[in-house]
Amino acid sequence: MLFLNPDLKLPSLGTAVEDLRQRVRGFIAEEIGAGRFAPIGNSWSEGFSPEFSRRLGAKGWIGYHWPRQYGGQDGSAFDTLTINEELLAAGAPVGAHWVAARQSAPLLMRFGSEAQRREFLPRIAAGELYFAIGMSEPDVGSDLASVRTHAERRGNGWVLNGRKVWTSGAHLCHYVIVLCRTAPADPKARHAGLSQLIVDLHGKGVTIRPIRMLDGSHHFNEVVFDDVEVPDERVVGAPGEGWKQVTSELAYERSGPERFLSTMPLVDLFVRRLAAGPAAAGDIAAGRLLARLMTLRSMSRCVWGALGTGQSPVIEAAMVKDLGTNFERDSLEIVRDALVADDRLADDTEIHALLAATAALAPTYTLRGGTNEVLRNMIAKNLQGR
């Protein structure tokens, strides 16, 4: 395991990213100053703003490390990491383009056809094309290989039938990448016969229904496919290779800084208030939060560095996600206690409001992208050499 390897090298971002970091910070300050967004927790999931995404795209800050011919800036993976972590920490509304940039584009870059790359990537980089994830189904959650949505061969394409649920933002996105069965299930080779199709969410036969969140908000959807025609050129990679592809997609989905920064705007405000005054009782709680965050940032960067050099640190990513999402959950409780412990914070309406808003969907933190239980199964299996 990377983290316990004697030769562990902690990747340094170096000074090269500092200029970019300062420019991103300047942009964020400008946006907040002009009232174009207010920081929120969980902004990569709840902050859906096509306008903001387009402004980022215009700066070249989506897919910064992609090749220029696909809309990128030929930057390094650490440049993109720097941009992303600054936006997340500031609670900026990056939700519209987030999934497309984080995992759909890398998937197409790696497995997609040249035509698909040329068609989709530049528009994702421009902040104008958004993707949803079509993995979970009513009876298929953690056990993803048992998906029932299926596509049958017809002419020069496929006909898709089935149902996906918990599809975040499907009502606002343009496409969904659907994991489906293109060959009958074989009990001896559960992972065979799966494929990934790019499906137009506005196309014929696609019905999108909201599934309200516990606080009444509209985020999840049910997406029904009823004889949806998908041409061959919308198959990602080779038919039947879906499992290998989706596993690589999950490495991107699980390893990013959004897995420990969902509550950062709240933690930041809390520390900001404390640091503005003299040493106080609340320092201990704040210091413990910071220590965990600093360590998570270092661990996450190790994973990101390994991904960037073509390794597949699946177990390490799972470890960071388990630690990171538990940190997110804990941070809400710790700040909640601190508001009582420190008189100066007791009447701070801004912190209370941010806490309430961030806490509403906190149960999702340890579920989305693979439950922490499934992650621990994977980690244990790896440790035991099974």
Add this chain to the structure above:
Amino acid sequence: MSDLARPLAEAAERLFTQRCSADLVNAAEAGTWPQALWQAVEDLTPTGLLVAEDRGGAGGDWSDACVLLECAGEFNVPLPIAESVLAGWLLGRAGLDAAGGPLSFAWTDSDLGPALQAGRLSLRLRGVPWAAQCTALLVHARCGKDAAVLRLPRASFGVASGRAFSGEPRDDVTLSDVALDTAGVALRQLGDSSAVDGRGGAALLRAAQIAGACRRVLALTLAHTSDRTQFGRAIGQFQAVQHQLAQLAEEAAAARVAVQAAAAACHGPWATAAIAAAKVRAGEAAGLCARISHQLHGAMGVTYEHALHQSTRRLLAWRDEHGAEAWWARELVQAFRRQGVQDAWTGLTAATAH
């Protein structure tokens, strides 16, 4: 991390695998000084590790020191290796001769300026590691605002021997009106500026030992849960056990990364913040790793016969030494204030730039 790290880690691991058995650790805890092992450790030159090459040292950095102490922590090595490294670091900075080891190390917040003026010194230090066995004790102190180093040959101080829960000697040291011109005694103000102070250096190396001990309890627990059979299968086949194994590994990983990140920050303005984060995070890992490894070892793990206690007692004792999690958590926020940082994120990114 310099080029030293890998050969140093390999040499230390080879040595400790061959020579530092569980029996030797138990014997040391019962009061036997492991002289032969110490002589072998001296070949790794711990006292010269943090001394510049032009002063006759190995020219290593804090990352190298942490690699060595991770290894020592993993094997429960019952010797003042961390203390010898720290003492050598102070000797090098003060331009004092490197004495033969073993050396001990302590830090004090006391101002020794008046003693320097008067030429005589009285001082009490609690819980000094291996004070009775060392040839000299090096103390990181201050004279007024400057950092200072006090070198005390063994003969210059009195010792009341004690032993911590770790099983390691932690002695109380008393100096009663000792003349500073006594042979071997030296009190020097340090002209150089180091980003790391005595307490910080000591806390970082303890955190490194914790990271090593976490790795050891992970290995012991993986082995036990694959050997121990109940209900017809290895207990490691039960998901409830597997989830705790995963958590144990995560904690061991977090401790190690926090330590290495701090070691990499030791030469810059964020050294104290990074060390604080490492001691807090390693301390949290220590508590959880001790708890989980005991839970998964069942009754066997709480017996003297099983080696687990050698690691878990150390984990629980070390997390309190040189500042427990709460102490360093407070210090971390203070370090942010001292750097003039108003928000968490700016400080966080600067302190973990690696």
